[in-house]
Amino acid sequence: MMIVMKEGATDEEIAHVVERVEEIGCSAHVSRGEVLTVIGAIGSKEDRVADLGLEAASGVDHVVPILKPYKLASRQFRKGQDSVIEVDGRKIGGDNFGLIAGPCTVENRDQMMASARDVAAAGATMLRGGAYKPRTSPYSFQGLGREGLRLLSEAGEETGLPVVTELLDLRDIDDVVEVADVIQIGARNMQNYSLLTEVGRSGKPVLLKRGLSATVEELLMASEYVLKEGNEDVMLCERGIRTFENAYRFTLDLLAVPALKEATHLPIVIDPSHAPGRRDWVEPMALAAVAAGADGIIIEVHNDPDKAICDAAQQVPSDTFGELAGKIDAIAQVVGKTVSKA
Ligand code: PEP
Ligand code: MN
Secondary structure, three states: OEEEEOOOOOHHHHHHHHHHHHHOOOEEEEEEOOOOEEEEEEOOOHHHHHHHOHHHOOOEEEEEOOOOOOOOOEHHHHOOOOOOEEEOOEEEEOOEEEEEEEOOEOOOHHHHHHHHHHHHHHOOOEEEOEOOOOOOOOOOOOOOOHHHHHHHHHHHHHHOOOEEEEOOOHHHHHHHHHHOOEEEEOHHHOOOHHHHHHHHHHOOOEEEEOOOOOOHHHHHHHHHHHHOOOOOOEEEEEOOEOOOOOOOOOEOOOOHHHHHHHHEOOOEEEOOOOOOOOHHHHHHHHHHHHHHOOOEEEEEEEOOHHHOOOOHHHOEEHHHHHHHHHHHHHHHHHOOOEEOOO
């Protein structure tokens, strides 16, 4: 249920509603908009909110059910307003576009630094790099782990870019939280609910990737696990799903952009790299994502992609990335967005 407060409702009136909601065993999520404050009463006992008579409480305007199974993620909960997530001065959401770039994997100091310098010079707003890699084969390189985090952090500091990195396993959460400005939850972990709950509690912004065979609604339900812990900074990421089509690695589902925009206030990010699996197809997908109205893209860029340990075929050479970044910038402007730099 959603309790919409009157314009100018006081802190005491809001606290009173929160108390009543919590008394019946629901959790209360207060969302303060520019004009109105909304309180989401969430939980398995939600039906009992209707019996509280909150319509008559001081400061309350009206009480309405949230119609979708995802509650805090639903566009209705934010009264139609887009969420804007700010990471170190860079914004994603609303009119702000985020350009996240960097190598698939942190391989060594020279590779990480060279790639980071190039993407920063090209105008990226955040730096990506995986220290823990989810590989199909257990015999493939699994990432540098803590050493990878250290190198990523060094590259982030030198370039001034916030860093995005994947948390694969709950056992590494403290190490990842220490370094990451945004925690990536990979496609294979989209429904790892204990991991989602813990990143929710960490309070760090989260980039949640859509599972390989997950529906749009399942992605939204997964985001709810993070949001329910009081962490409002969640970005949803489409990265390609499994279909019957085998002419490329995955099917990049760009219809997820308008569909998610209608369903949720959360920013939508597209990963144009993993579905094509080859670099000449990455640019058209990146540009199409911007045109479709995505709030950001996360793209794999490497200083010497042919020698990359992981995902070599799809990584864009960093010395050509500036050209692509320029086109992204131009299309973003056409759809009314600005690449958000600090
Ligand atoms: C990645 O971003 O490098 C990655 C492993 O992504 P995904 O979880 O989408 O496969
Ligand atoms: Mn990759």
